[in-house]
Amino acid sequence: MTELLQATINGVAIGGFYGSVALGFSLVWGVLGVINLAHGELVMVGAYLTWIMHRNHGWDPFAAVVVVVPVMFVVGYVLQRMLINRVIDKPHLTALLVTFALSIIISNVVKLRYAGTPRSVRAAWSGSWRHGDVTIPVTRFWVLVFTVVLMLALWAFLRYSRLGAAIRAASQNREAARIVGIDIGRVFALTFGIGAALAGIAGMLASPLLPVFPTMGPPLTLRSFAIVAIAGLGRIHGALLGGIVLGLVEQYVATYVPEYGTTLGIIASFALLVTILVLRPRGLFGGLRPAH
Amino acid sequence: MRWRPATRRRNRVPAVLAVLVVALAVLPLLRDSTGFVSDSRLFTMTQMFMAITVASSWNLTGGFTGYVDFGHAAWFGIGAYGTGVIMSKLSWPFVPALLAGAAVAAVAAALIGSATLRLRGPYFSIAMLGTFVTMREVARVWRPLTGGGSGLTMPPILDRPLFYYVTFAYLVVVVAFAFWLRRTRFGASLVAIREDEIGAEMRGVNTTVAKSAVFTVAGFITGIVGGLWGYQNSYLSPGIAFVEARTVDAVMMTILGGLGTVAGPVIGGAVLFWLRDVVWANFLDYHLLVQGVLLIIVVLYVPEGIVGKLRRRSGAVAITRVWRRADARRRAEPHGAQPS
DSSP: OHHHHHHHHHHHHHHHHHHHHHHHHHHHHHHHOOOOTTHHHHHHHHHHHHHHHHHHHOOOGGGGHHHHHHHHHHHHHHHHHHTGGGTTTSOHHHHHHHHHHHHHHHHHHHHHHHOSOOBOOOOTTOOEEEETTEEEEHHHHHHHHHHHHHHHHHHHHHHHSHHHHHHHHHHHOHHHHHHTTOOHHHHHHHHHHHHHHHHHHHHHHHTTTSOBOTTOHHHHHHHHHHHHHHHOTTOHHHHHHHHHHHHHHHHHHHHHSTTTHHHHHHHHHHHHHHHHHHHOTTOTTSOSOOOO | OOOOOSSOOOOOHHHHHHHHHHHHHHGGGGTTTOSSSOHHHHHHHHHHHHHHHHHHHHHIIIIISOOOOTTTHHHHHHHHHHHHHHHHHSOOOHHHHHHHHHHHHHHHHHHHHHHHTTSOHHHHHHHHHHHHHHHHHHHHHOHHHHOGGGOEEOOOOOOHHHHHHHHHHHHHHHHHHHHHHHHSHHHHHHHHHHHOHHHHHHTTOOHHHHHHHHHHHHHHHHHHHHHHHHHHHOEEOHHHHSOHHHHHHHHHHHHHHOTTOSHHHHHHHHHHHHIIIIISTTOGGGHHHHHHHHHHHHHHHOTTHHHHHHOTTSOOOOGGGTTHHHHHHHHHSOOOOOOO
16 A cells, blocks of 8 residues: 555656646647657756756755756757748648658767766755655655646646747647737747757756666657547647556556566556557547548 | 640659669669768668668658558567567578568568448557557567567678668668559559548548558668668667667658659758758757657648649648548537546
8 A cells, every 4th residue: 555655646746847848848749749759858958958057066966956947048049940940831741751851960969069978967955755664755745736837837828828828829730820910930949949949848857757868769768648638639628637547557557567667657658648549549648630 | 725835844853753762773883982971971872772772662651541550660679579580589581580480570461450440530649659669668578489578689791882872772662562562453542541531531542441452562671771780780689679769760761752743752851960960960969859850840831842832742641631531520529528
């Protein structure tokens, strides 16, 4: 019973992090219609930025948000203007290949600059709270809290701000949005910038949890895809719920299958993705666009 | 009526091919007499033959059928491990072990394909990427069979010309097979699936069977290459048997040469290896980086590939046109998703 409770706590806590990873991916896919295979690499860059601030200036990982957000926003804005903009109106495959190539480029640039060695960031406040027989991982708990705050902020931004309304309009009907005078190109670039900034924040949140290395991206991209398949496209609260489902699956497998558990947990999450896609091509709750 | 010359221009392709095959076949014989053909060059050529074979195999599903497989290197790894495990644990001789290992890859492709081939477009691609990552983890976890992260050792064999000939012969067989397949009724039905799957179904093509069949065959072809590579390397570990770069290579070569053509992977592969060997041989660290940049350039500016540029009616399909119909249908539907 304690074991079950412990696994549930761990699963929910890591699920918060997965939710933060899926946020930007889901936003970009929902608004631009681009499946960004380089999303995990943007997360990785955010994690490296945090690590650099931590190593060189002794910053707390969460304090790095003041660097990560503006840098990643600019990176995303420029990427969209230079590259992604050229593939938006082409079939999905073009965007998929271009972002796939982009992911290779980013991870290799980072590898050349910082080598492949896994890096770690230690927060001063990390540790664990013991309560009876269960342990509450402090780092993961704060990451979960941060994610919830982030989601509320994003929701409020999309719901109440002018730009948020423009983004929603562009995602619902591109042509109609153009007709009422929304500069679609600018909205898309801003959206991709926001998506990249969200990825950067997810990377910042990842840095105290996971080893930071150049090829940490693809599993995160795949998890984002799985979460979107579970939760539906562009649903903000869904990203958190999907992330928690994924975190729970991984933690339960890791807890109840001795020795091989942790790796099997990762396998289980990909198996979950493929199963959902095969059984329910529109996603678990029908939020995905069908591909004919 | 259009004017036609009295004598039609002779098709020079078979003659050029024959010269090329003979030249490549005698190349290892020059090893001792000239400095040009060194062991390391033979090794590079062997790698190229294997990469082109994998690309040709990928082209069967990705190019002919329009199912873009982002996890094709999984069959390579499974073939390598299948062969390696059977050789080292059951001590079978190499050739039966190779065939059995490739059969394992084919069975895996048939099973996984029966699920993933129901998906269309990007969903299929992503599911295959997930499959690939999963397979690598399986190899890492299944320690009693695969030796886990520490790997699997096979009896070493150091005979460069032998591998050169074997991989070259296999490449010729696979390309000939692709040439033949494209001209069969079955090959035509694959192209019909790419152009319009629902339309093909209505015209009586059993698309499920056709897709599964070609996917399984591609798994077998690539599985053989994996087995050959593993035997040549005489050592296997999850990290070197399951490499994303092999999928990237296959996709890259095929698109660069001409997607959906028989010659495409061969020409694209030769160009890519020439570039690697000559242009950026001194910048090995930048190898994947340059390749990523090249892939973007090709996709955006030469989407129909070299063959498509050279011959107008080559049958090469621009990468930007694959899934066009599916995407047109998608766009025609009202956009349901919205950020809440």
